[in-house]
Amino acid sequence: MVGRPGGQVRGAIPTSQVIGVLDYQVIVGPGLLEALGTVCHRTAPAHSVAIISDDQVAAHWLRAATRAVTDAMPVARVSSTTVPSGEASKSRAQWAALTDWLLAEGAGRDTTVVALGGGVVGDLAGFVAATYLRGIPVIQVPTSLLAMVDAAIGGKTGVDTPDGKNLVGAFHQPSAVVVDPLVLSTLPAHHLRAGMAEVIKHGAISDAAYFRLAATWGATVHRARQRDEAVDFSGPQALDVIGRSITTKAEVVNGDPRERGRRQVLNAGHTVAHAIERETGYAVLHGEAVAMGLAVEAELGERAGVTAPGTGHALRSALGGAGLPTWLPAGMDAGGLVAAMRHDKKARAGSLAFALLAAIGSPAGNDDAGWSTALDESLVREVLSSPAPALP
Numbered sequence: 001m002v003g004r005p006g007g008q009v010r011g012a013i014p015t016s017q018v019i020g021v022l023d024y025q026v027i028v029g030p031g032l033l034e035a036l037g038t039v040c041h042r043t044a045p046a047h048s049v050a051i052i053s054d055d056q057v058a059a060h061w062l063r064a065a066t067r068a069v070t071d072a073m074p075v076a077r078v079s080s081t082t083v084p085s086g087e088a089s090k091s092r093a094q095w096a097a098l099t100d101w102l103l104a105e106g107a108g109r110d111t112t113v114v115a116l117g118g119g120v121v122g123d124l125a126g127f128v129a130a131t132y133l134r135g136i137p138v139i140q141v142p143t144s145l146l147a148m149v150d151a152a153i154g155g156k157t158g159v160d161t162p163d164g165k166n167l168v169g170a171f172h173q174p175s176a177v178v179v180d181p182l183v184l185s186t187l188p189a190h191h192l193r194a195g196m197a198e199v200i201k202h203g204a205i206s207d208a209a210y211f212r213l214a215a216t217w218g219a220t221v222h223r224a225r226q227r228d229e230a231v232d233f234s235g236p237q238a239l240d241v242i243g244r245s246i247t248t249k250a251e252v253v254n255g256d257p258r259e260r261g262r263r264q265v266l267n268a269g270h271t272v273a274h275a276i277e278r279e280t281g282y283a284v285l286h287g288e289a290v291a292m293g294l295a296v297e298a299e300l301g302e303r304a305g306v307t308a309p310g311t312g313h314a315l316r317s318a319l320g321g322a323g324l325p326t327w328l329p330a331g332m333d334a335g336g337l338v339a340a341m342r343h344d345k346k347a348r349a350g351s352l353a354f355a356l357l358a359a360i361g362s363p364a365g366n367d368d369a370g371w372s373t374a375l376d377e378s379l380v381r382e383v384l385s386s387p388a389p390a391l392p
């Protein structure tokens with residue numbers, strides 16, 4: 001449910017949408033960072049607020065966030081710290097350093113953690129909040145497009161280990177998620193594109209009309225960035241696309257909070273994406289790998305007779321328009337990718353499983369048969385070794 005203007009925060013935050021699908025509110029509005037303190041005060045009243053960010057995000061947005069909290073909660077103690085930007089910070093070592101920092105700050109159960117950053121900070125600070133004193137509140141303030149529409153929604157938190165990503169973690173739902181699209185103005189273009197892949201995926205698994213809207217916005221943003229023009233992140237198109245993308249994820253996780261069934265549909269493109277990430281040693285951004293995965297899995301689905309003809313074409317057109325890759329990079333080894341898929345922690349014993357689309361706007365599957373499709377390894381190898389289908 002999007003566009004319930006006001007909701008519980010009516011008056012204080014007039015221009016926002018409140019996505020009330022989940023137990024907590026996801027609030028979306030340009031300039032909302034200035035209202036962060038009000039949201040904190042109303043959703044997680046605390047005597048102290050500990051803001052965790054990364055150094056790149058902090059350089060642009062920490063001062064505004066701190067001021068917003070201090071202004072709205074004058075008697076609260078507000079402290080902040082940063083970790084180095086990048087996936088390497090999503091580690092047990094940083095988790096230990098941050099929990100030590102909270103202890104040194106005297107943080108107690110009356111402390112709220114604010115996670116100000118991309119998915120790395122959201123997952124890491126969320127996991128710190130999930131485990132500190134067996135769990136204290138966290139408010140997610142996602143600053144990358146990927147974190148806004150994906151990582152901050154759903155309550156998964158955690159860190160990586162040398163064995164793989166996200167292997168140690170916990171479900172910990174935030175008290176609120178504060179999404180201010182204006183912060184995207186400082187997000188590097190390649191990260192903006194990467195987030196767009198998940199936005200396009202959300203369209204593809206939910207609604208054909210929304211998919212077209214997402215594709216149009218993706219192309220608009222890409223063109224503007226190519227020409228070095230400013231992107232309007234406060235306009236109705238941006239707000240609508242971001243809001244609907246969040247709603248799509250929220251509705252899916254709400255129906256399946258612990259990933260037993262329908263949440264699988266969010267893994268569209270991801271079996272192949274995870275394999276590409278492993279094969280390239282994480283040299284490609286997750287969103288870029290998802291773009292390739294969506295294209296490849298659509299082709300797989302079409303050849304297996306599960307996915308409507310033309311679906312891959314529509315996806316490649318949307319992804320290409322947004323400046324994203326539309327097929328595997330040259331020289332990718334099909335055998336290596338298949339081996340990597342078998343290692344995926346979500347792989348079913350003995351088969352390769354994919355969250356396929358039935359068509360643009362509808363995932364393949366149902367609650368009885370499940371939401372992933374097992375495919376023959378030979379077909380998978382064949383498609384992975386095929387040249388890129390002709391561009392639309």
Ligand SMILES: NC(=O)c1ccc[n+]([C@@H]2O[C@H](COP(=O)([O-])OP(=O)(O)OC[C@H]3O[C@@H](n4cnc5c(N)ncnc54)[C@H](O)[C@@H]3O)[C@@H](O)[C@H]2O)c1
Binds near residue numbers: 055152191
């Ligand atoms: N919990 C979940 O359900 C979930 C879902 C998807 C992804 N994730 C996780 O999210 C992480 C990826 O998230 P990400 O792509 O946001 O990566 P990220 O947090 O590393 O952010 C990408 C880069 O952009 C910078 N940045 C972020 N916002 C900025 C802004 N407004 N201005 C300037 N720079 C900014 C960051 O410093 C970083 O360098 C991965 O660790 C992934 O596992 C989690």
Ligand SMILES: [Zn+2]
Binds near residue numbers: 150270286290
């Ligand atoms: Zn993803």
